[in-house]
Amino acid sequence: MASTEITQHAAVPIDHVAEGIEGLRIAFVNVFGVRHTDHHWTLIDAGVPYSASLIRNWAEKHFSAPPIAIVLTHGHFDHVSAAGELADHWNVPIYAHQLEAPYLTGEKEYPPPNTGAGGGLMSLLSPMYPRGPVDLSARLRLFESEEESRVLPNWQIIHTPGHTPGHISFFRGSDRTLLVGDAFCTTKPESFFDAAVAQPPELHGPPAYFTSNWTDAILSIRRLSLLQPRILAPGHGKPLAGAEVEQKFQSFASNFNPDHS
Numbered sequence: 643m644a645s646t647e648i649t650q651h652a653a654v655p656i657d658h659v660a661e662g663i664e665g666l667r668i669a670f671v672n673v674f675g676v677r678h679t680d681h682h683w684t685l686i687d688a689g690v691p692y693s694a695s696l697i698r699n700w701a702e703k704h705f706s707a708p709p710i711a712i713v714l715t716h717g718h719f720d721h722v723s724a725a726g727e728l729a730d731h732w733n734v735p736i737y738a739h740q741l742e743a744p745y746l747t748g749e750k751e752y753p754p755p756n757t758g759a760g761g762g763l764m765s766l767l768s769p770m771y772p773r774g775p776v777d778l779s780a781r782l783r784l785f786e787s788e789e790e791s792r793v794l795p796n797w798q799i800i801h802t803p804g805h806t807p808g809h810i811s812f813f814r815g816s817d818r819t820l821l822v823g824d825a826f827c828t829t830k831p832e833s834f835f836d837a838a839v840a841q842p843p844e845l846h847g848p849p850a851y852f853t854s855n856w857t858d859a860i861l862s863i864r865r866l867s868l869l870q871p872r873i874l875a876p877g878h879g880k881p882l883a884g885a886e887v888e889q890k891f892q893s894f895a896s897n898f899n900p901d902h903s
């Protein structure tokens with residue numbers, strides 16, 4: 643599978659990814675807080691099961707108020723599990739793309755994982771992952787266009803299907819920061835559990851065992867490359883920044899062509 647290694651020094655600390663962006667790594671997945679003003683911020687994604695109190699403690703330490711909303715890149719269990727509990731606690735809405743709605747309202751389950759894909763522990767364990775149905779309908783609001791939203795001012799909402807039908811990414815033009823959820827990773831899926839190991843970050847496609855449409859996934863990565871991002875904040879792997887990252891992402895995107903048919 644196409645991948646691109648990047649030197650270790652391109653990794654940036656998760657608690658200061660870019661201006662106003664702080665992340666938290668929980669087990670093998672990242673959540674991010676995006677600050678708009680001193681008292682306004684938005685939580686991007688909501689972690690694995692049983693992470694609600696971790697996210698709450700982190701939020702109380704780093705932000706002076708509850709977020710104005712929780713925004714989900716997509717509905718997989720490792721990105722949404724604390725969303726309902728946190729939204730109830732903070733009394734805030736949960737936003738997602740309209741095509742992701744059936745998986746967030748209890749209507750539909752994701753297709754079964756492709757356990758042969760990608761290798762590693764995450765793939766082997768994937769039949770055990772909850773696939774839904776998750777029901778967040780009481781708080782769910784839908785993004786219906788790619789326009790900016792009140793809950794993410796100055797960010798472009800970009801539909802990046804492939805990993806899931808309603809997957810979205812977020813781009814801030816002022817410093818070319820890209821929050822990508824699972825559109826791609828900056829680590830091999832085999833390495834999800836040992837990011838502490840000093841191995842170079844690596845641009846890698848979306849987690850394979852759960853990616854349902856590879857044609858769309860490839861197009862989404864190409865589309866993101868047209869934005870010429872310079873700071874990459876993924877759901878899995880370390881956040882990366884700098885000129886080398888910008889250039890490596892371009893070649894990764896133009897060569898990415900996995901065989902998962």
Ligand SMILES: [Zn+2]
Nearest residue numbers: 718805824852
């Ligand atoms: Zn996912």
Ligand SMILES: [Zn+2]
Nearest residue numbers: 718720824877
């Ligand atoms: Zn994920």
